[in-house]
Amino acid sequence: MSLSLAAVMVLVALAATACGSNKSSSSKNPTTATSSGNSGGVVNGGNEGRSYSTLRVTWDQPDYMDPGLAYTVAAWQILWNVYGGLLGYKHAGGSGGATLVPYLASSLPKITNGGKTYNFTLRKGLKYSNGQAVKASDFPYTIERDFKMDSPGVGFFSAIKGVSGANGYAATKKGHISGIKANDATGKITITLDHPEADFAAILATEFAAFVPTGTPASDQSAKGGPPADGPYMVKAYNATRSFTVVRNPQFQASKIPTVPRGNPDKVVGKIITDPTAAMETVLNGQSDYDFQPIPNDRLATIQKQHGSQLKIYTPADMYYIFLNNRIAPFNNIKARQAVEYGLDRQAMVQFFGGLGQPTQNLLPPNYPQYKKTSAYTYDMNKAKSLAKASGTTGQSVTVYGVNTDPSKSVVEYVASQLTKMGWKANVKLLAHGVYFTTIGNQATKAQAGYADWYQDYPNPIDWFDTLWNGNRITQTHNNNYGNVDVPSINKEIERLKATPTTTPAQNSAWAKIDNELVVKYATTVPYINRSGTDFFSPKMDMSCYQFHVLYQWDFSTSCQK
Amino acid sequence: MTVETGTQVSEDSFAAIAAAAGDEGDVVGRSPWALAWRRLRRNKVALAFLVLFIIICVCCALAPLYAHHIAHTGPNDNHVGEFLKEGNKKIPIISQGGIKIVNGQTKFTPGGVPIGPQWFSAGGRFVLGADTNGRDIAVRLLYGGINSLKIGIGSSLICTFIAIVLSLLAAYYGGIVDFLIARFYDLIWAFPVLLLAIALGTALSINGFHHFGITIAAGSLWIPTLVISYVLIPYVGRPLRGQLLSLREKEFVEAAVAQGAGPFRIMFGELLPNVSSTVLVFFTLIIANNILTEAGLSFLGAGVQPPNPSWGTLIADGQDRISTAPWLAITPGIAIVLTVLALNVFGDGLRDALDPRARVRIEH
Numbered sequence: 001m002s003l004s005l006a007a008v009m010v011l012v013a014l015a016a017t018a019c020g021s022n023k024s025s026s027s028k029n030p031t032t033a034t035s036s037g038n039s040g041g042v043v044n045g046g047n048e049g050r051s052y053s054t055l056r057v058t059w060d061q062p063d064y065m066d067p068g069l070a071y072t073v074a075a076w077q078i079l080w081n082v083y084g085g086l087l088g089y090k091h092a093g094g095s096g097g098a099t100l101v102p103y104l105a106s107s108l109p110k111i112t113n114g115g116k117t118y119n120f121t122l123r124k125g126l127k128y129s130n131g132q133a134v135k136a137s138d139f140p141y142t143i144e145r146d147f148k149m150d151s152p153g154v155g156f157f158s159a160i161k162g163v164s165g166a167n168g169y170a171a172t173k174k175g176h177i178s179g180i181k182a183n184d185a186t187g188k189i190t191i192t193l194d195h196p197e198a199d200f201a202a203i204l205a206t207e208f209a210a211f212v213p214t215g216t217p218a219s220d221q222s223a224k225g226g227p228p229a230d231g232p233y234m235v236k237a238y239n240a241t242r243s244f245t246v247v248r249n250p251q252f253q254a255s256k257i258p259t260v261p262r263g264n265p266d267k268v269v270g271k272i273i274t275d276p277t278a279a280m281e282t283v284l285n286g287q288s289d290y291d292f293q294p295i296p297n298d299r300l301a302t303i304q305k306q307h308g309s310q311l312k313i314y315t316p317a318d319m320y321y322i323f324l325n326n327r328i329a330p331f332n333n334i335k336a337r338q339a340v341e342y343g344l345d346r347q348a349m350v351q352f353f354g355g356l357g358q359p360t361q362n363l364l365p366p367n368y369p370q371y372k373k374t375s376a377y378t379y380d381m382n383k384a385k386s387l388a389k390a391s392g393t394t395g396q397s398v399t400v401y402g403v404n405t406d407p408s409k410s411v412v413e414y415v416a417s418q419l420t421k422m423g424w425k426a427n428v429k430l431l432a433h434g435v436y437f438t439t440i441g442n443q444a445t446k447a448q449a450g451y452a453d454w455y456q457d458y459p460n461p462i463d464w465f466d467t468l469w470n471g472n473r474i475t476q477t478h479n480n481n482y483g484n485v486d487v488p489s490i491n492k493e494i495e496r497l498k499a500t501p502t503t504t505p506a507q508n509s510a511w512a513k514i515d516n517e518l519v520v521k522y523a524t525t526v527p528y529i530n531r532s533g534t535d536f537f538s539p540k541m542d543m544s545c546y547q548f549h550v551l552y553q554w555d556f557s558t559s560c561q562k
Numbered sequence: 563m564t565v566e567t568g569t570q571v572s573e574d575s576f577a578a579i580a581a582a583a584g585d586e587g588d589v590v591g592r593s594p595w596a597l598a599w600r601r602l603r604r605n606k607v608a609l610a611f612l613v614l615f616i617i618i619c620v621c622c623a624l625a626p627l628y629a630h631h632i633a634h635t636g637p638n639d640n641h642v643g644e645f646l647k648e649g650n651k652k653i654p655i656i657s658q659g660g661i662k663i664v665n666g667q668t669k670f671t672p673g674g675v676p677i678g679p680q681w682f683s684a685g686g687r688f689v690l691g692a693d694t695n696g697r698d699i700a701v702r703l704l705y706g707g708i709n710s711l712k713i714g715i716g717s718s719l720i721c722t723f724i725a726i727v728l729s730l731l732a733a734y735y736g737g738i739v740d741f742l743i744a745r746f747y748d749l750i751w752a753f754p755v756l757l758l759a760i761a762l763g764t765a766l767s768i769n770g771f772h773h774f775g776i777t778i779a780a781g782s783l784w785i786p787t788l789v790i791s792y793v794l795i796p797y798v799g800r801p802l803r804g805q806l807l808s809l810r811e812k813e814f815v816e817a818a819v820a821q822g823a824g825p826f827r828i829m830f831g832e833l834l835p836n837v838s839s840t841v842l843v844f845f846t847l848i849i850a851n852n853i854l855t856e857a858g859l860s861f862l863g864a865g866v867q868p869p870n871p872s873w874g875t876l877i878a879d880g881q882d883r884i885s886t887a888p889w890l891a892i893t894p895g896i897a898i899v900l901t902v903l904a905l906n907v908f909g910d911g912l913r914d915a916l917d918p919r920a921r922v923r924i925e926h
Contacts, residue, residue, distance in 0.1 A: 277885070297694075298886040300659075300672035313661075313670050347660070348643030352694065355659020355673030379643075404863055406882065410694045413869045417640040417695070427781050428868050429768065532661060532670070 047545045048261055050560040055265035057556065058279045058288040061272050065222040065238045067210040068145055071152045073455065073553060074292065076207055078246060078270075080552045082229045083210035084260060086120050086139065086189065087201060089551055091261050091558060097550040098459045100201055101259040104134060104211060104230065105189075108201075115196030115499075118204075122187035127251040128228035132213050136182035136189050141214040143180060147173055148218035153208030156457075159200065161192040196499050202458035232263045232557065244270040263557035264545075283310075283538050290556070291536040297354030303536065312535040313356065314548045317365040319464075320357075320453040322415055322526040323483035328446055330393030330424065331483075337523040339391065340449075341377045343384030343418050346528045352410040357531040363464060363515045365530050367550075370461050370511035376520040384422050394423030401440050401450030404430035408451045415449070441479040452482055453531070459550060461511045462498055469518055469525070470494045485524040490514055594916075598839070601915040608911020615904035618897070622711055625704035632686035633698045637705035638869045641696030646677065646684055653677060655688070655696040679889060690893055693879055695869075703893055706871035710898070713787045713865075713872070714853035720791035721852070722845050725799035730829040733806030744803065747796035755793050756858055762789045763864030781867040790855050797851075798844050805837050839916035846912055850905035857898050873898050 062075035067083040070076060080088075088103035090096055102108055104126060109118040126134035147154050147163075147170055154170065161179025163169050169177045179192040193200065203209065212227040221227050225235035232252045237245040246268040254262040271288060273279040276296045280303070282288035295303050295311070303311055324331035324340060331337050346359035360366070361374040388394050398419055402412030412428050419426035431439055440447040457463050466473065471486025472495065497510055518524045535554050537543065545560035592600075602608065629636055645652040659673020676692040690699040732743040750758070763786060770780035771788075778784045809815065810833065818832050834841075853873075859865030860874025868875060873894040880890025 277882070296882065297672070297674040298883050301675070304670075304672060315661075345643045348656070350660050351642060351656045351658065351674040353674065355657075355671055356661070358661050406694070409868065413638075413695055414640050414642060416869060417638055420638075429780065430863065430868060431768065 047264065047547065047558040047560055050264050050542075050545065051266060052264060052561045053266050055268045055290070055556060055559060055561075056288045057268060057270045057290040057292065058273050058282045059244070059270045059292045061241065061274055062244075064220060065226040065235050065244070066220050067207040067212065067226065068142070068149050068151045068153070069220055069222075070207055077292075077552050077554070077556075078235070078244070078268075079207050079210070079226070080231075080549075080555075081233045081263060081557045082226065082231045082235060082246065082249075083207060083212075084231045084257070085142075085204055085206075085209040085211060086122075087205040088259070089205060089549065090259065091547075091549070091555055093547045093549065093555075095550070097548075100205055103205075103257060103260060106187075113192070116193045118191040118193075118200065120189040120191075122189065123256055124187065125253075125256055126230060128213050128230050129234040129249045129251050130213070130228040131251060132228060134211060134230055135184045135214065136187050137184050138182075138211045138214050139189050139209075140177060140180040140182050141216075142209065142212050144169065144173075144177060145212060145216060145218045146208055149220070151208055153206060156203040156206060156208060159193045159195060159197045161194050164194065198498055198500055199458065199460040199462040202460050202463075206457060232260060233268070239272075242272055244268075244272070246270070261557055264560055265556065268556060280536060283536050286538065289538040289541050289561075290554070290559075291534075294356070295354075295534045295536055300354050300356070300534075307536070309543060310537045310539060310541070312537075312543070312546055312548070312554075313532050314535060314553065315358075315367070315530065315532045316553060317367055317456040317459065317550065318453060318531050319360065319363060319365055319527055320411075320451075320529045320531055321363070322411075322528065323440075323447075323450055323452050324523075324525065325446070325448050325483050326486065326524055327484040328448060330391060330396045330398065331448060333391040333393055334523055335387050335391035336393050339384045339387035339422055340419070340526055341519075341523050342380050342387065343422050344415065344526060344528060345379040345418075346377075347379070349411060349414065349528050352407040352414070353529060353531055356533065357529040360527050360530050361519055363469070363518060363525065363527055364461060364511070365456075368459070368461060370508045370515070372509075372512035372516065374516050374519055381418075381421060384418075388422040388424065396424055398424045398426045398448050399429050400426060401429050401431065401436070401445075401447045403433045403436045403451060405433065412451050415451075419449075438478065440482050441475075442477045443479065443484075447482065450482065456551065462494075465494050465511070465514055465518075466498055469514075483525055485518065485522075487518070487522055487524070490517060490522075594839070598915040602911060605911040605914065608908050608914075611904040611907040611911075614900065615908060618707065618901050618904065619711060622704050622707035625701065625708055628686075628704060629698075629701045633689075633701045634687060635698050635701060637697065637702045637871055639697060641692065641698075644696060646680070646688065648680075648684055655692050656694070676887070678887065690889060691887065693890060699876075699890065699893065702871040702876060703873075703897060706866075706873050706876050706894060707897060707901075709783060709866050709870060709872040710853055710856055710874070711901075713783060713790065713856045714849050716783075716787045717790040717794070717852045717856075718845055718849045720787065721794045721848065722798055722841060724791065725795050725802055726834065726841060728795070729799050729802040729806050730833060732803050733810045733833060734825055734829050736807075736810070740803075740807075743799075747800050747803070750793060751796040751800070753793070755797075755855065759789050759793045759855060759859055760862055760864045762792070763859050767864060767867055781870070783866065783870075786856055786859055786865040789859070790852050794848065794852065794855070798848060802837060802840065802844075805840060806833055809833055809836050843909060843913040843916060846905060846909035850902040850909065853898065853905075854902055 060074040062070060062078065063072045064070040064075055067079055070079055084103035086103065086105040087100050090099040090101050104123055105120040106123050109120050111118055122134065122136050128134060143157055158164050158170065160177055162177045163179065181190040211230050216227045222238060222240065225238050229249050232249055233246045234249040235244060236247045248266055254260070271282065273282065276293040279291050279293035280295055280299065283291045322340070324337050326332055350357050350359055361377055362371060364371045400412050400416045400419065402408040409430060412430065416426040416428045439445050440450050454464065454468060467480050469481060469485045471488070471491045474481050474484055474486060493510060493514055497507060500507065519527065540561050542560040542562045545558060547555045547558040549555045635641065641655045644655050646655055655677050657673045657675040659671040661668060661670050674694065676694055676696060677688055679691045680688045682689065688698055690703065693699060728743050732740040766785045766789065767780055770782070771778040771785065815828060815832055818828050856865050856872060857874035857877065860872045861878045866872035866875050876894035877891045880887070883890050
């Protein structure tokens with residue numbers, strides 16, 4: 001049976017934010033209009049051709065400059081314009097940004113074999129920044145290189161035939177992945193899956209599937225500025241803690257990849273500053289044109305008042321939550337978990353983020369078509385106390401884990417304080433960001449509760465529910481399901497929905513039901529905020545060009561200067 | 563120098579003779595402690611700073627009373643989402659912001675800024691304002707002082723005790739015992755104090771200590787106390803060992819040995835009293851040093867663990883808001899400065915009072 005990719009395209013398009021325009025407020029206005037994207041889905045075309053010399057930016061520290069390893073927004077926001085795969089996202093704001101388009105492939109895939117085979121043909125005449133030709137065989141090499149490097153993205157490719165199992169490529173890392181066939185002469189690439197995967201096209205658009213030339217060492221190439229690029233830009237210089245320079249890729253021909261814009265700045269000079277106050281100062285004192293870091297809470301009001309026209313508030317698809325370990329006491333007891341749901345004041349918790357966010361009781365962000373607002377819990381400490389008492393677990397010790405910097409630190413201290421009010425002996429354990437998620441994702445830690453957040457890898461509910469709450473995917477280490485949520489009926493439903501395109505209203509409702517049941521019926525997790533962020537620019541920048549992408553956030557390639 | 567020293571000696575002697583000869587005409591001997599106390603009493607600055615230190619200790623000790631009867635909140639009680647009533651006014655303890663949809667438009671209002679110092683306008687509540695969790699800074703400052711002083715004094719006691727015992731053993735037994743203890747001092751001495759303390763503090767504060775049948779929970783105040791005690795042992799032990807090795811060769815020790823005194827009596831009955839003034843001065847000065855070390859460790863997250871306050875953690879909490887709410891970091895900073903200054907000035911005065919050579923030097 002041949003399936004049209006249109007269904008998948010519709011899904012991801014719908015999954016994008018659908019909020020309206022983002023006009024900034026006047027500098028005297030006490031409030032700032034927010035944006036969840038650029039002007040209602042206006043595509044980059046409006047900004048194209050406004051080239052300028054140099055964009056100076058202040059950035060957070062990217063984890064890697066190698067597409068096989070990078071897994072942070074700070075890295076992806078740069079690499080999106082440097083590396084491309086067979087598919088990618090439209091350079092557009094608003095919901096248009098969630099539309100999958102062919103990048104290196106000549107067209108969207110032809111899906112056959114009941115959704116198990118994806119057929120692509122590579123565009124002709126493409127070259128990497130080092131002048132080497134882009135070949136079809138670079139694709140299997142790229143995926144195999146990911147496995148050889150233990151890339152954090154290899155889990156996405158587990159459905160490809162020949163990857164999983166005792167003799168699969170993931171285990172042996174020898175030979176080749178049998179499910180990927182590439183023909184350099186014809187440019188044809190065929191990918192065969194073990195079973196249909198509704199989100200596989202979106203997976204192919206992640207940076208982990210971005211092409212690198214065959215022969216690229218299977219080790220981190222960040223220090224060399226990453227592997228040769230196939231996108232409109234290339235990383236010319238990179239110092240992991242200090243700076244980076246991105247310049248135009250001389251081999252990139254916009255005419256050959258019409259879905260990828262050539263970009264406006266000729267050069268991007270980045271300064272890496274992790275302290276938000278120091279980063280903000282670089283824009284205020286004219287050293288930088290853009291501040292990636294969030295404006296510190298105590299400076300938001302001043303910046304908004306004095307530089308409101310240069311400030312953009314955006315809402316990415318994210319969700320912050322408190323995980324409760326469903327396997328161990330006291331939160332293996334549903335009444336104890338319900339107590340926490342009632343005992344945390346979500347509106348108050350928004351203040352830890354400077355007011356930049358909206359309280360939520362949903363696991364999915366509101367800009368998903370599967371989102372159906374949940375309002376089951378109203379803050380009620382008395383009810384929380386009685387539920388905690390009814391659970392018979394009060395008096396037990398609870399350790400709440402968190403990252404040792406704000407907002408996590410404040411959130412975790414608040415949660416511990418509330419748990420103490422409910423009757424538990426709560427204490428706090430704060431860890432450095434670099435080790436935090438590995439620690440709580442290790443079953444040996446036996447983390448009872450803690451701080452967590454999730455930003456989408458691609459706009460699909462599978463990226464949320466399957467990754468974070470599918471009990472079948474609980475692992476001993478590197479576990480993303482920190483609360484060990486394992487509800488058999490929900491696991492089964494996730495598996496069912498994973499295997500089918502999720503475009504029908506019925507299937508969207510099924511995802512919404514899972515969202516509701518995990519929070520209301522089983523009280524497995526305590527979602528509390530959909531956090532917003534800030535983009536702060538110098539007066540040199542033309543804010544009418546501001547384009548916020550649903551996945552990669554601010555798109556520097558579409559920026560303009562006055 | 564001879565004349566001036568002589569003048570001082572004769573002043574002391576005349577005073578003693580005059581006092582003693584008042585009624586009976588006999589010369590009354592004064593113990594070294596009495597003489598030291600007399601000299602200390604003359605040092606008004608040292609005494610003033612001793613009083614200051616006592617006041618700081620008393621204020622901190624009264625923290626529970628202040629928290630319960632005046633501030634009406636505990637050191638770790640959050641007040642996020644609550645309001646403070648001042649007359650008819652309701653002031654949010656943490657400013658309320660958020661993103662709202664008004665007339666179809668999404669609007670953002672900044673929030674999350676804690677209330678500033680209320681001094682005495684709120685009946686003693688939030689005198690120094692609140693932190694990001696809406697906790698009363700004044701209450702946390704006092705409780706933080708308790709923790710800082712507990713760790714400072716406790717670690718000084720432990721450190722000094724261990725240093726005394728080891729140095730006495732080294733001096734009395736000499737030989738291999740002295741060699742081993744001296745190398746132990748050298749080993750710890752070789753590490754930079756703060757780095758060693760950070761390494762130990764970080765490792766232990768995450769998982770606690772569970773060895774040799776001893777269990778100390780992560781987050782316990784015992785962890786920074788013991789870590790600081792351990793890293794500073796050679797700083798007390800090395801000079802003590804030097805003095806004791808010298809005393810070990812004195813005639814009074816030989817006399818005690820000749821009288822059949824055992825090791826315990828010689829160590830604690832003969833040697834220790836002769837270094838007691840040094841120990842006392844070291845103890846005073848090392849409290850100040852240990853309070854500073856604790857503040858450093860807590861600032862870096864390797865000392866007192868949140869949500870418990872200490873002056874170091876309070877500075878760390880306030881550093882992010884140094885430009886808009888400087889009092890959050892400055893008030894615990896001032897508390898540390900005053901405490902350390904008080905202890906150092908008093909310690910200097912004590913040293914001058916107990917050490918005759920220092921007296922000569924100062925009086926010149």
